[in-house]
Amino acid sequence: MTHFPKEFLLGASTAAHQVEGNNTNSDCWAMEHMEHTSYVEPSLDAVDHYNRYEEDIKLMAEAGLNAYRFSLEWARIEPEEGVFSKEAVEHYRSVIRCCRKYGVEPVVTLHHFSSPIWLISKGGWEAETTIDDFARYTRYVIEKLGDEINYICTINEANMGLQITAIAERYKRQMMAQMAKAQETAGKDDADGTVQVGINLQKMMEEQKEAAEENKKVFGVEKVANFTSVRSVESDILVMKAHQAAKEVIRELAPQIQVGLTLSLHDMQAVQAGGEPFAEEEWENEFTHYLPYIQNDDFLGVQNYTRSLFGPEGGMPSPEGAELTQMNYEVYPEALEHVIRKVAENFKGTLLVTENGIATDDDSRRVAFIEKALEGVQNCIQDGIPVKGYFHWSLLDNFEWQKGYSMTFGLIAVDRSTQTRIPKKSLTYLGSFR
Template structure:
């Protein structure tokens, strides 16, 4: 089935994961700590900072018509209240490059990484952060807004709540195992695989005391509240306030820009006796955000797999299920299910801003894309306002605490030379736009 004529079909990246040498960010500092939970530092990543034109041209040549990328706050405002005109010029150039190759730039203003100075003020649990974020948004939109049609304020605004939930689940699991004198969780059932971001939860929990001491040396606080930290209820609301202030700034300057945020959403499927728990999970993951996004032009839907929910919560992956490198179940049908469910309560446009798998077998990525896009096409056929599909990711890149071990990309990168090797999945995704 053909997609609509003006449908955006593209791929996504995040600045810290691809640009390299993001030395003013909180994550750069955390990667280089002695008691880090990162497998390895990002360093020069895949050098997208210098090779963005090559990458955008590869995207365009394959037939894709849109590129979702993020602007790095730590580059734009490396010190509080001090803005870097050179960093702004760089993003001007990236946007211009997109247009040179007929690609629609779809910009995200915050994708997990933040300026290091923000952490010294209390990070994403500080009452001052929404205003700090709004100041940055005002500045960058004054500089770049005239060139843009689509802006995501915050990527996966619900990520910290999800991390907090799996941390609590992990603690309960460990307590139960100690009481039963059991060993570690079975392979493939680790809590790490139930959140849609690369984290090393076990290492984080083991290193808490040592990390607190080192945090004081590096950041001046015992607990670093970065964006993907275990979020409190108060912190969750602060993120929504930051989004609302950012939207206000954008609309005041450029009322025609389409503004929204993105959420990490699972296809939550209740199993026998798990109906009430599944409803609670969906409220936590999506419904309670509705009052804060009702004035948005769109919602960015980000989905990778499903969650099976029993009476006591998350169930292990089904016996014999195909798993990705991230321990997600290979389940591309989840995207269609999530789009249909979200559309029941959110009545703006829906943009698929991330969907994909980490795998070394590109034939499985092709199969995943095919199934996912057929689901998107079915939603459109039934009248749902789905306007885009951005595959995660354009490049094999730095997958946060998992380092470079996870391969999500449509393009492989030999990091010893930074040579690009487009995969068949890139061509296949582009074929949907022909």
């Protein structure tokens, strides 16, 4: 085993809505409780990280980890437009200081999928006003906490909307096929497994009409443009502008903070002749076209879980007999090294692996995944690629969005009947690389 340098950030990640519990002012909470919801269950108390964060941070430190990537919840900090919660921001100050207490570097994400209900009622992530709203929220956070933070990810997986749009279009094409066999394939083809977030695409598509009516009652708009909605080209650029606006605020108020965003990236592989143009197009959509908006960032957060395969007709399924995760991703830890190398061809700043992991109930497979993934990271470092950190997804078994609690990504299991933490062998195994 090769150990990472002392200054290397080795840790794990979480997202506020997935772990904190009772995030009642967010769009996700509202959607979980709708009659025509695509969530299989509501988050409720989640894993109560809001109250148990010190226990969780201490477990990380005792295992040998020295960094923790977590998100602030916009809907807690600004529950009403222009109205900020001192209690919420002080809570996050306590989390940051708890990290310092245990020798863990806090890496803060300002937005990880969930948004305030009031933002969605104004048009959400299709509304130009969101750029200024996000900048105002960022300004408040930096004014209050800027001197406590060294690293900020403005937006998690800024490209997620386009990925969801692509698979939604594919699903529509399948559903339009009239042959029984094609319809059966549409029902069973888990298009969800091609996007790196827990969604229930089939139910979303089937209940659009009913959901639109309920949206008007809950949000005041028929089309809810939350962060993980199907996204227009204009909205894709809007997200980048929101990132840039937040970055300007951070550099104005706290220039010592290293700032970037994170992208969800697949290892694009043309495995049959003729697949190369499709792989190149997907990489352009997923990464390259964002370069003008991120080239002056201090770092880029690389998030990878698997690969995408292409042949002469376009995307291909996982190989016959391939091991799949609970999320229907192919188990392919080698993808991380490939993606880091591909990103480094064009992005010359620091790279942080801000998410990488596996949904499985067999922790021995998680250990094997970590071993291979970290071997790839170390190969990249040896070749001079500036990878400065690795954050495993996730610290805790948590709420995987529309998939609920059935997806187990965590280094720590949680008995939700008692909220008891049960560290897995993978936690100490990851820490042993320091």
